[in-house]
Amino acid sequence: MLVDSGTQLTNLPDAETLRIPAVALVFAGGATVELDFSGVLVGMGSDEPSVACLAFTSTGDDKPVGILGSQQQKTFAVVYDVANQRMGFGAKGCV
Numbered sequence: 509m510l511v512d513s514g515t516q517l518t519n520l521p522d523a524e525t526l527r528i529p530a531v532a533l534v535f536a537g538g539a540t541v542e543l544d545f546s547g548v549l550v551g552m553g554s555d556e557p558s559v560a561c562l563a564f565t566s567t568g569d570d571k572p573v574g575i576l577g578s579q580q581q582k583t584f585a586v587v588y589d590v591a592n593q594r595m596g597f598g599a600k601g602c603v
Contacts, residue, residue, distance in 0.1 A: 544583040
């Protein structure tokens, strides 16, 4: 497997031996959303890709907002409460 670190490609073990750490998003107020593997890495190419890209990136230390895209949301039922300016996450999304 190859990983694009932004400056070079890095050879990693086969997917069977590669361990991807768990990623959780922690929001103000303590709400935590644990991402599915598919929300962390995105395969590039065929059904069994040899290249995967990180599915998110920093918006910079000086930015007060991040983007939670469809790649991270797809394994959740997402509720948008516009009137109260809140979001909710439940199990069973689109995957």
